[in-house]
Amino acid sequence: MTTRAIVIGGGLHGTSTALHLAQKGLDVVVIEKNSAGRHASGVNAGGVRQLRRHPAEIPLSVAAMDRWLNLDAFLGPDLAAMCEFTGHVGQVAVAETDAEMAGLVAREAELRELGWTHEELLDQAELRRVAPALATHCVGGLISRRDGHASPYRTSQAFRLKAQRDGVRFQEGTRVRGLAQTGTGWRVETSAGGIEGDVVVNCGGAWGWQVAAMVGEALPHIEFAPTMMVSARVPKFLDPVVIGTGRKLSFKQTENGTVVIGGGILGIPDLDAETADPVAERLVESARTVYDLFPIMRTATIVRCWAGLEARMPDEIPVIGPSTTAANLWHAFGYSGHGFQLSPIVGSLLADLIVDGKSPLPLEAFRAGRFNEGPVAAHPGTAS
Ligand SMILES: Cc1cc2nc3c(=O)[nH]c(=O)nc-3n(C[C@H](O)[C@H](O)[C@H](O)COP(=O)(O)OP(=O)(O)OC[C@H]3O[C@@H](n4cnc5c(N)ncnc54)[C@H](O)[C@@H]3O)c2cc1C
Numbered sequence: 115m116t117t118r119a120i121v122i123g124g125g126l127h128g129t130s131t132a133l134h135l136a137q138k139g140l141d142v143v144v145i146e147k148n149s150a151g152r153h154a155s156g157v158n159a160g161g162v163r164q165l166r167r168h169p170a171e172i173p174l175s176v177a178a179m180d181r182w183l184n185l186d187a188f189l190g191p192d193l194a195a196m197c198e199f200t201g202h203v204g205q206v207a208v209a210e211t212d213a214e215m216a217g218l219v220a221r222e223a224e225l226r227e228l229g230w231t232h233e234e235l236l237d238q239a240e241l242r243r244v245a246p247a248l249a250t251h252c253v254g255g256l257i258s259r260r261d262g263h264a265s266p267y268r269t270s271q272a273f274r275l276k277a278q279r280d281g282v283r284f285q286e287g288t289r290v291r292g293l294a295q296t297g298t299g300w301r302v303e304t305s306a307g308g309i310e311g312d313v314v315v316n317c318g319g320a321w322g323w324q325v326a327a328m329v330g331e332a333l334p335h336i337e338f339a340p341t342m343m344v345s346a347r348v349p350k351f352l353d354p355v356v357i358g359t360g361r362k363l364s365f366k367q368t369e370n371g372t373v374v375i376g377g378g379i380l381g382i383p384d385l386d387a388e389t390a391d392p393v394a395e396r397l398v399e400s401a402r403t404v405y406d407l408f409p410i411m412r413t414a415t416i417v418r419c420w421a422g423l424e425a426r427m428p429d430e431i432p433v434i435g436p437s438t439t440a441a442n443l444w445h446a447f448g449y450s451g452h453g454f455q456l457s458p459i460v461g462s463l464l465a466d467l468i469v470d471g472k473s474p475l476p477l478e479a480f481r482a483g484r485f486n487e488g489p490v491a492a493h494p495g496t497a498s
Contacts, residue, residue, distance in 0.1 A: 115426070116140065116141045117130070117139075117140045117141065117160065117265055117312045117313065118140065118141045118142070118143070118310070118311040118312050118313070119140045119141070119142045119143075119311060119312065119313040119314075119315060119468070120142075120143050120145060120300065120302050120311035120313070120314050120315070121135075121136045121142060121143070121144045121145070121314075121315045121317055122145055122242075122290050122302075122314065122315065122317060122318050122325055122376050123144070123145075123146060123265075123316070123317035123318045123319055123321075123322075124144045124145075124146030124149070124150030124151065124152075124274070124284060124286065124314050124449075125150070125151065125153055125154060125155035125156075125262050125270070125317060125319050126155040126269065126270055126273055126453070126454065126457035127155075127319075127446050127447070127449070127453060127457055127460060127461060128144055128146070128150075128315070128317030128318040129144065129151075129155075129270070129273040129274050129277050129282075129457075129461070130273060130457045130458060130460065130461025131151060131271065131315050131317055131446060131460070131461035131465060132144050132277050132282040132465050132467055133276055133277035133282055133459070133461065133466070133467035134268060134385075134461045134462045134466075135278050135315075135465045135468065136203075136277065136281045136282045136470070137280055137465070138281040138465055138469045139208065139224075140313075140469070141281075142281070142282045142283070143282070143283045143284075143285060143309065144276075144277070144282060144283070144285065144412030145285050145288050145289075145290050145302065145304055145309075146284060146285070146286045146287075146288065147287070147288065147289040147290070147305075147388075148286070148287070148388065149286050150270065150271075150274045150284055150285070150286060151266075151267060151270025151271060152367065153319055153320065153422065154319055154320070154422045154423060154424045154449075154453070154454075155266060155270045155387075155422055155454070155457070156266055156267040156270045156320075157266060157267070157342075157420060157422040158266045158342075158422060158456075159263075159266075159315075159340075159342055159364050159366070159374060159376040160263045160264050160265055160266045160269075160366070160374065160454065161166050161205065161261075161263055161355055161357075161364055161366070161376075161452075161454065161455065162179070162182050162199065162201065162261055162262050162263055162264055162408055162455045163175075163205045163258070163261050163357075163452070163455050164176060164179050164232055164233075164258045164260065164261055164455070165205040165206075165256065165258035165261055165357070166207060166208060166221065166233070166255070166256070167358070167452075168429075168430060168431050169224075169228060169475060170431055170476075170479035170480070171431060171452075171456070172228070173475045173476060174456055174460065174475055175225055175455060175456060175459075175464070176230075176232065176314070177459045177475060178347060178455055178457070178458050178459035178460075179201075179260050180273075181458035181459060181462075182199055182262075182264070182455070182458065183201050183202075183260065184199055185197060185199055185235070187278075188458060189272055189273070189276045189396075189427060190276070190279075193272040193275055193276050194207050194272070194348040195277075196268050196269075196272040197264045197265060197268055197269040197272050198264055198265040198268055198317070198368075198369065199262065199263075199264035199269070200262045200263055200264070200369065201260060201261070201262040202259065202260055202262060203261070203353045203354050203355070204244065204257045204259045204260075204261055204262075204353070204354040204355070205257070205258050205261035205262075205264045205354060205355040205356075205357060206236065206244060206245060206255045206256065206257045206354045206355070206356050206357070207239070207255055207256045207257075207357050207358075207359050208241065208245075208248060208252050208254075208255045208356055208357070208358065208359060208407065209252065209253050209254050209255060209256075209359050209360075210251060210252055210253065210359070210360060210361075210407075211360065212253060213360075214253075214359040214360045214459065215253050215254045217342075217359065218235065218241045218255065218256040219235060219338075220403050221233065221256060221398070222234070222235050226305070230261070231266075232260065233256050233257070233258050234256070234257050234258075234259070235254065235256055236254050236255040236256065236257055238252070238253055238414075240255075241253075241254055241255045242379050244257065244289070244353075244354055245352060245353075245354055246351075246432060247351045247352055247408055247409075247410050248356065248407060248408065249406060249407050249408065249409055251498075252407070257354070261354075261355065262292070262355070263355055263366050263368070263374075264454075265322070265368075266454060268276050269398070269454075273457070275300070281301065284305065285304075288304045288306045289304060289305040289343045290302055290303070290304050290325065290328075290468065291303045291425075293306060293314060293325070293328045293329055293440075293443070294327055295329075295440060295441075296310065296444060297443065298312070299311060299312045299313075299442065300312070300313075300314045302307060302314060312442060313442045313443075313468055314442065314443050314444070315442055315443075315444045315445075315446065315464065315468070316437075316443065316444065316446070316447060317446050317447060318447055319367065319423070319424065319425060319447055320337045320383070320385060320423040320424055320425045321425075321475070322386060322425055322433070322448060323335035323425065323447075324444065325445075326437070326445060326482075329437065329439055329440045330367075330439055331437055331438060331439040332441070333433060333445070333448075333482060333485065334427055334428055334448070335425070336425065336426040336427070336428070337383045337385050337423060337424070337425055337426070338380055338383055338422065338424055338426050338432060338451070339380055339381035339382060339383040339390035339391070339421040339422065339423060339424070340376060340378060340379070340380060340381075340422060340451055341376065341380060341381040341392045341393070341396070341397065341400075341418060341419060341420070341421040342374065342375065342376045342421070342422075343374075343375045343376075343381045343397060343400060343401075343416050343418070343419045344372050344373065344374050344375070344416070344417060344419075345372055345373040345375070345414045345416055345417065346372065346414065346415040346417050347370060347371030347372050347417060348367075348371055348372075348373065348410075348411075348414055349366070349371065349476060350367065350371060351367065351410055352365075352366070352367040352373075352408075353367075353471070354366075356407070357375055357377065357491070358403060358407075361403045362377040362378040362379055362403065363375070363377040363400070363403045363407065364376045364377040364378075365374075365377070365404065365407070365408070370423070373411065373414065375400055375404055375416075376400075377400065377403075378451065379396050379397060379399060379400045380396065380421075381396070381421030382395055382421075383421075383423050385423065388423070389423070390421035390423050391420060391421060391436075392419045397419060398399060401416070409467045411433065424449065424450070424451055424453075425447055425448040425450070426450045426451065427450050427490075428490050429484075429490035429491060430449060430450040430451075430498070431448075431450065431479065431480060432448040432449045432450065432453060432456075432480055433445045433446070433447060433448045433480055433482045434446045434458075434460060434463070434464065434477050434480035435467070435477055435481050435482060435483060436467075436482070438482050438483045438486075443470060444464060444467070445482055446460055446461075446464055459475075461489075463475055463477060
């Protein structure tokens with residue numbers, strides 16, 4: 115009999131896990147309370163970034179980047195084109211002061227020590243070559259050259275179409291309300307009735323802790339609401355994505371000329387209402403950073419702002435792996451503001467773990483049980 119997997123959540127992580135499980139021959143249903151890609155996956159900054167990852171995430175991020183750079187093979191040429199992915203433009207952390215530059219030098223040394231060479235220091239002249247529009251006070255930077263950006267909404271839809279091509283069924287507008295074990299399997303109670311399966315995967319994003327709580331598993335629940343702004347079209351002036359070192363900034367110009375600005379300014383999350391509101395006064399900080407770093411933007415017009423809902427873990431890295439309390443239940447959520455880039459690989463690793471019993475890349479650091487093992491340390495500089 116075919117094994118049935120029920121994936122809770124139709125964001126990029128649920129969809130990626132579903133499509134990889136289907137490719138391994140499972141019968142897969144995705145249950146989504148709203149519509150696939152409606153939350154963080156469809157509204158994020160679209161940053162495809164290996165730069166400044168938590169050390170535990172680096173192997174995953176590098177493997178994910180291989181997939182982004184080979185989207186044709188992963189999704190097929192038509193769906194790959196739909197993602198509007200631009201790679202090899204680089205993401206650059208920019209230093210405005212010597213002290214910030216010293217931090218970047220230390221980071222590059224730390225990575226080299228760990229055996230990674232994808233983050234390279236830029237002196238002031240090289241920084242100007244890579245991003246000529248940056249203000250002249252910037253003293254240098256740290257670049258990851260393969261990095262880039264993609265359209266989050268279009269990528270979410272491309273992943274979903276790929277999953278459907280691979281046989282995954284999506285049940286949208288359906289809320290999971292409870293989980294009950296049936297021998298070795300599960301009965302999932304939803305707003306549209308019960309459904310039985312052998313394996314359940316919790317990809318519930320900001321609501322992932324609620325799904326865990328359905329089996330009595332207490333996982334951290336810190337929801338937050340990163341905020342974005344977008345400008346009207348301006349003539350092309352920037353190729354790489356620029357991120358702040360001492361200030362909150364992620365800054366990119368898309369192919370159509372609009373500039374997308376984020377970097378960790380927070381709005382107000384409301385999990386029950388399933389929405390998040392930007393706070394205008396806080397966006398002034400973002401606008402000031404852009405004004406200082408990109409003089410060319412001083413006459414630009416901001417046309418829209420929004421905030422998205424995301425789960426943050428105390429140590430800023432996700433939970434990926436088996437439940438600590440129930441068999442055949444798996445978690446993958448809590449990406450803490452940087453899970454877009456990881457989505458092609460985590461679904462694949464999780465499918466390997468579920469079906470073959472082992473992941474080709476280390477996932478130990480992401481175990482759900484770590485929060486019961488004493489204090490966990492946050493890692494700086496991981497917000498997208
Ligand atoms: C504004 C913003 C900017 C960001 N920028 C970047 C970036 O530049 N680069 C980067 O790498 N990452 C970025 N991120 C983070 C990234 O978007 C997320 O880490 C990623 O999308 C998480 O995907 P997900 O599938 O885990 O969650 P989601 O996309 O939130 O999907 C979870 C889904 O589960 C569903 N669900 C939850 N509970 C239930 C239930 N009980 N029943 C049914 N369905 C349920 C929800 O409705 C939701 O659709 C950003 C996030 C935000 C909000």
